Amino acid sequence: MSHILIIGAGGVSQVATVKCAMNTKTFTKITLASRTKxxxxxxxxxxxxxxxVDINTVKIDADDTKAVVNLIKDxxxxxxxxxxxxYQDLTLMDACVEAGIPYIDTANYEHPDTAKFEYKLQxxxxxxxxxxxxxxxxxxxxxxxxxxxxCAYAKQNLFDEIYEIDILDCNAGDHGYAFATNFNPEINLRxxxxxxxxxxxxxxxxxxxxxxxxxWDYPKVGVKDSYLLYHEELESLVKNIPTLKRIRxxxxxxxxxxxxxxxxxxxxxxRIDEVEHNGVKIVPIQFLKxxxxxxxxxxxxxxxxxxxxxxxTGIKDDKPRKVYIYNVCDHEECYxxxxxxxxxxxxxxxxMIGSMMVANGIWSSKGVFNMEDFDAKPFMDELNKQGLPWxxxxxxxxxxxxxx
Ligand code: NDP
Numbered sequence: 001m002s003h004i005l006i007i008g009a010g011g012v013s014q015v016a017t018v019k020c021a022m023n024t025k026t027f028t029k030i031t032l033a034s035r036t037k038x039x040x041x042x043x044x045x046x047x048x049x050x051x052x053v054d055i056n057t058v059k060i061d062a063d064d065t066k067a068v069v070n071l072i073k074d075x076x077x078x079x080x081x082x083x084x085x086x087y088q089d090l091t092l093m094d095a096c097v098e099a100g101i102p103y104i105d106t107a108n109y110e111h112p113d114t115a116k117f118e119y120k121l122q123x124x125x126x127x128x129x130x131x132x133x134x135x136x137x138x139x140x141x142x143x144x145x146x147x148x149x150x151c152a153y154a155k156q157n158l159f160d161e162i163y164e165i166d167i168l169d170c171n172a173g174d175h176g177y178a179f180a181t182n183f184n185p186e187i188n189l190r191x192x193x194x195x196x197x198x199x200x201x202x203x204x205x206x207x208x209x210x211x212x213x214x215x216w217d218y219p220k221v222g223v224k225d226s227y228l229l230y231h232e233e234l235e236s237l238v239k240n241i242p243t244l245k246r247i248r249x250x251x252x253x254x255x256x257x258x259x260x261x262x263x264x265x266x267x268x269x270x271r272i273d274e275v276e277h278n279g280v281k282i283v284p285i286q287f288l289k290x291x292x293x294x295x296x297x298x299x300x301x302x303x304x305x306x307x308x309x310x311x312x313t314g315i316k317d318d319k320p321r322k323v324y325i326y327n328v329c330d331h332e333e334c335y336x337x338x339x340x341x342x343x344x345x346x347x348x349x350x351x352m353i354g355s356m357m358v359a360n361g362i363w364s365s366k367g368v369f370n371m372e373d374f375d376a377k378p379f380m381d382e383l384n385k386q387g388l389p390w391x392x393x394x395x396x397x398x399x400x401x402x403x404x
Contacts, residue, residue: 001028002359005077007062007092008084009034009043011183011296011340012106012141015348016083016355017043018338019386021053026356031075033060034084046339062088068095077101081355083348086110086187093125097132102358106141106351107187108232112283113272117191117232119370126368136368140354141347142308142327143169143249144233145371146383149350150310150325150390151237153376158323158392161243162314167233168226170218170252171343173304173331179260180293182302182343186285193261193270197230198248199238210258214250217400218307219391220328226250236370243314264288299341302331306342309390313397320397327383327390337387346388353382 004027006017013032020027032040032055040057047053060071062084072080072095082092082105089109096103108119122138129136139145147167155162171182181188196207212228231249238244264270271284309326327346334345354371357363363374371379383390394403 002026002078003029003031003076004079004081004355004359005031005033005072005075006081006083007033007060007068007088008082009036009039010083011299011344012347012351013083014043014046014296014340015334015338015344016081016351017055017348018047018050019349019352020355021047021051021055023352023356023386024053026359030055031058031077032056033058033071035059035061063091065091065094065098068092069098072096072099072101079104079355079359081351082106083351085184087112090121090125093122093136094128096134096136097125097128100132100134102134103129103136104140104351104354104358105136105138106145106347108139108144110187110190117194117230119232119235123368129368130366133366135358135365137354137358137363138368138370139233139236140351140371142350143167143231144236145347145350145354146327146388147308147310148233148237148371149376149379149383151241151312152372152374153380154310154312154314154323154325155241155372156376159312159314159316159321162241162312163243163245164313165237165241165244165247166311167231167247167249168216168218168307168309168311168326169250170216170221170224170226170307172218172221172224172252173302173306173342175293175298175302175341177293177298179257180298181295182298182341183295183347185289185292185295189261189264189270189285189288190272191231192229192251192253193265194230196228197234198228198246199234199244200246210253216250218252219326219393221305221307224252226252237372240370240372295344296340299331299335299339299344302335302341305330306346308346311395322395322397324393324395325390326393327388329388334387349386349388350383353379353386356382
């Protein structure tokens with residue numbers, strides 16, 4: 001019996017809100033609030049037509065903590081799911097502390113003016129959440145999110161000690177555009193154009209963007225070029241799995257995407273600082289976002305699959321072990337069910353499940369937490385029920401050969 005307040009009405013919100021409306025035993029009331037109310041109303045209309053569930057819609061500026069506190073109190077929300085942008089994480093966390101309700105998000109805080117991806121400022125709010133007698137659950141998307149839960153499940157059930165993790169993120173979807181991003185273009189392009197970084201033998205090693213590439217055979221997708229990126233779950237997993245000797249993150253990109261990105265970068269379109277254009281100040285990457293297709297509109301035209309998972313190496317009963325835990329998701333099936341493509345789906349479903357874990361008190365504590373801080377099993381069970389089933393493959397510990 002919970003009233004969930006969902007903030008943000010983009011592609012991820014479309015899926016998270018639809019999934020909450022499919023789980024009305026947990027989410028007895030849903031309020032969807034965002035900057036542009038018409039986007040909330042479009043999601044509400046979809047839910048009414050598909051599921052015959054009514055949800056409330058509200059206009060809100062998530063940068064205005066006071067307004068959010070007032071809204072939480074007015075509607076008597078029990079928990080807040082932030083699927084707006086990473087820029088809003090801190091103001092929304094502060095609102096939850098003031099109102100004394102749990103906070104859930106899918107991406108770590110970023111300041112619009114600095115491409116820094118770190119949990120520092122969010123972890124620093126641990127004592128605020130403890131004093132307010134409530135909790136924050138950080139990074140409940142797919143990566144971060146499900147990837148952390150896969151690692152936690154392996155640590156809790158499959159290994160005595162974990163030594164190496166490679167997180168492998170493949171989107172083999174085709175939307176037919178020469179260039180488009182599958183989630184918010186500004187956030188996506190900041191992430192993939194940043195320096196690469198991985199952790200080995202106790203220290204971080206920096207690489208140039210896209211410097212390290214390897215080919216991986218993704219089950220049900222095929223062999224894809226996979227590039228090393230820095231990704232935020234590396235930071236919390238290094239902290240929470242102290243036996244780790246190495247952790248890396250790889251994402252697939254096609255040559256066309258990389259060529260477009262390089263050109264945009266070369267002409268300054270990925271700049272995040274202000275420039276003056278005809279007497280008007282603009283931020284080039286924000287202007288580019290205006291020109292690119294809205295990710296929420298890609299659903300109808302995207303075909304193909306995603307495959308995201310973790311290859312984990314360590315020991316069990318004194319013997320070396322290597323497992324591959326992954327999920328495969330089909331863009332067209334996601335669209336049929338929720339009106340959104342698989343990148344929004346693989347983020348929105350875990351956002352709902354994380355909220356469900358908190359709403360039902362299955363994951364319950366005081367303070368600020370990452371996904372791997374809790375028992376992974378109930379979350380893994382829900383993934384199977386809510387549309388993101390996973391597989392575990394046993395691999396030869398000394399090669400990439402599948403054993404069973
Ligand atoms: P979109 O850009 O499609 O949607 C963002 C929504 O937030 C829009 O409706 C936007 O409003 C709203 N918004 C932005 N600023 C404010 C504000 N100040 N006040 C109120 N509402 C605001 O993004 P996505 O749906 O693609 O992504 C949502 C989140 O999911 C992002 O944080 C992204 O980083 C994260 N993500 C996480 C992944 C994971 O696996 N962990 C993967 C993919 C995404 P408006 O419509 O007016 O612009």
